[in-house]
Amino acid sequence: MKHTRQGNQVLTLQLRMPRFHCQGCRRYFRHAFSGIRPRYRASEAYRLEVYEAHDGGVTLRKLSRTHLVSAATVERRTSA
Secondary structure (H helix, E strand, O other): OEEEEEOOEEEEOOOOOOEEEOOOOOOEEEOOOOOOOOOOOEOHHHHHHHHHHHHOOOOHHHHHHHOOOOHHHHHHHHHO
C-alpha cells in the first residue's frame, strides 16, 4: 500500500493483520485501520498528497511519474 513520499521515494507499507471469524454470522472480518479505506491500494494521506499537488498546479504527467501511478489514477483521485 502506498502511503506517502519521503524525499523522492514513495513509501510502501506492508501490513499483516489477523482475520477474525464471527461464530454468530459465520463471516470473516479484519481489523479496520484509520486512514486506510477497504480495497484501496493507497492510504488517505497519499491520496490527499496527490490531490494537493494536482490542485497546486502540477500536471498529471508529472504526478504520474513522481507518485508512481497512472495519469488516469491521478484524475480519479482528484475528482473523488
